[in-house]
Amino acid sequence: MEYTVQKLAQLAGVSSRTLRYYDEIGLLKPARINSSGYRIYGSAEIDKLQQILFYRELGVELEKIKKIIHSSSFDSLKALQEHRTKLVENKKQLELLITNVEKTIANYEGRIVMSDQEKFTGFKQKLINDNEAKYGKEIRAKYGNEKVDRSNQKLMGLTPEQYAELQKLEAEIMDTLQAALTTGDPASELAQETADLHRQWLSYTWDKYSEEAHAGLAQMYVDDARFTAYYDRIQAGAAKFLRDAILIYTGKNK
Amino acid sequence: MEYTVQKLAQLAGVSSRTLRYYDEIGLLKPARINSSGYRIYGSAEIDKLQQILFYRELGVELEKIKKIIHSSSFDSLKALQEHRTKLVENKKQLELLITNVEKTIANYEGRIVMSDQEKFTGFKQKLINDNEAKYGKEIRAKYGNEKVDRSNQKLMGLTPEQYAELQKLEAEIMDTLQAALTTGDPASELAQETADLHRQWLSYTWDKYSEEAHAGLAQMYVDDARFTAYYDRIQAGAAKFLRDAILIYTGKNK
DNA sequence: GCTTGACCTTTACGTAGCGGAAAGGTTTAT
DNA sequence: ATAAACCTTTCCGCTACGTAAAGGTCAAGC
Incomplete structure (x- = not known):
């Protein structure tokens, strides 16, 4: 033709x-x-x-x-397969945005509370995707499937009110952490309050709280780029600061 | 803040x-x-x-x-709901594109033959109508090799418009199936909706629908590795789940 | 107290990927 | 034969910023 x-x-x-x-x-x-x-x-x-x-x-x-x-080395088949991968990624991205819009509606109707960070999930593009691909498996291997799965399960069983409370706590943690950062001292009252809020927050998703696990998670915030990025959004070094505060809070700082 | x-x-x-x-x-x-x-x-x-x-x-x-x-009449809630609708539409569009890329890969590997029109489904949307009058005959000649053997005859008579509709349905089935899988219950409303979409989809390729044949095909999805792989892309066990949903839908679950 | 570096400001020119209009030639249908 | 519907090149315009350039501000460290 x-x-x-x-x-x-x-x-x-x-x-x-x-x-x-x-x-x-x-x-x-x-x-x-x-x-x-x-x-x-x-x-x-x-x-x-x-x-x-x-x-x-x-x-x-x-x-x-x-x-x-x-280019002479252009491999159509490989290119197509890459297309597919990227399209699937884009689809996931879109799904994130849809979740975001649904949450925003719920927020608007007063059913939940959204943190400022949350309001923009899905808009920021590949950074998160890349990190997920890079660190997703690793996290599971390092910190145990069990724990991740159980926390997921528990999240699913939350009532809307509990979920809202959880989100409010999350927002408070970020706020307090930000304030605490200005003191520069992880042992300061504000920093310790942050650590305590963080413990409360964990209680929603963990079956049983232990200082060891809490300290371990804090270390993960520094080791894992996804979490580091999450907290460092407030300020560079925020994840590290939070870890130090939690280590002091749990008495594991040696 | x-x-x-x-x-x-x-x-x-x-x-x-x-x-x-x-x-x-x-x-x-x-x-x-x-x-x-x-x-x-x-x-x-x-x-x-x-x-x-x-x-x-x-x-x-x-x-x-x-x-x-x-604008003074701006209603954020309504806007958000419209956003949601449009994002979901975009997602379907993306799914069409993904289907297209997968077909192109199959075409490249010589497993199927694509018509020129088909190569652009997903890129365009409504222009399809016009093409029907102009290229109708040519398409009908080419569509033949497309589908599973037994449905060839009826597919050859499809207009591009119908073909697009078929693809949309296919995407919807995958979409709904994915959602239904989270419920874990093949009798759930979503799962039954999936089965119903699947029936509609079949109607494009079958002369006559019967519950027996539908149930038989569902069983085939589990028995035949090719089909199992197709559906299990979504999630392991998806083919089985779809079979169970269809068995309930057709009332052949005993 | 001074420097350094990471912020912030405005102004201004540059770019990608076309859209659209102008001015004209070609093909097809009636 | 004439209109309608194509096609051509040339050129200017637009959006949504990116990217300097030239300079002011602020907190930290020495």
Whole structure:
């Protein structure tokens, strides 16, 4: 099959201007030009356009797309599989946003309380995704599947009121931590209050509190980039500070 | 809580330039300017920024966002609910794209043959209608190899529009199945909805629906590794779960 | 008290990926 | 034969910022 600009445009759901632009920048040249100067595209161009649109959908710049698909080492199959992975990631991202909007509705209706951080989950893009991929497994291996699963289970069983309380606590922790950071002293009253709030918060998700586990978790906040990032949003070094405060609080600071 | 540009930027995952630009165009003005001319944002601005980002995510132009959220009749709750609807639509669109990429991989590996039209499903949406008149015959000739053997005949007669509908259904089935799996109960409302969607889907490819055949196919999903793999992409045991849901749906669960 | 570095400010020019209009040639249908 | 519907190139405009440049502010450490 041969297509003129407009026909291909309609087939692919892009404008003819777009196709001319792609020709202009050398991204997609027609198979040939007929005697009247019309652009004529063939099936090879169709496949190429499809590839281009996949990349475009993923937000890749046209110049980069050009380099990618023109490179001699370009492996379509591998590229497609990468497309799939990224699309699935984007889908997860979207699901996060949907959760966010649902939470925001609940927040609006007064059913739950959202922290400021929470209000923007899903908007920040890959950073979190990447970390999840990098550290997700590792965490489970390091700190035990059991504990993670059990805490998940317990979370599912919470009443809405309890859940709201939990969220309020979380917000309070962040606020107090921020205040405590200005003292600079993990042994300060404010820092110790933060640690105590954190213990209360844990009690919602843990079956049994122990100082050992609490101290272990605090160390994790420093070791694991996901958590470090979470707390360091307040201020660089916040995770470390929180850990130190908790180590003092639990008496494991030696 | 009060935030300077950079802190708010980090919280929301945007650049400080973006915040200044939003101030410049009057989209989001800081709560106040301190004595040194610094922009200071409060919690009202946080909520507003969140709203803005929801709209931006949906591709709404900043000028329009401005008009929307500044209009006196602006109803945040209603807006949020509309956001949700649109995000869910986008998610379905993404699922279509994922299906497309998976098919393209299969096409590449020689397992199936894709028509030119098919190569762009998911990229476009409503332009499909027009193409039907123009390319109808050609498509019908090409659609043949697409599906499982027994459904070939009926598929050959599908219009592109119907084909798109079929793909949408397929995506919906996966979506609903995923949700149903969290309930863990094949008799749950969601699971039964999945079974019903599955029946609708079958109606596209079967001449005549019967509960026996439906139940038989469900069993096949478990017995045949190819199908098991297809559904278990979602989660291990998904095929089994779907079978059980269908057995209950068809009343053949004994 | 002074420096350093991380903040903040405004102004201003640059860019990607097209949209759209102008001015004209070609093809197809009636 | 004429209109409608294509096609062409050229060029200017737009959005949503990125990226300097040139300078003021603030807290920390020496």
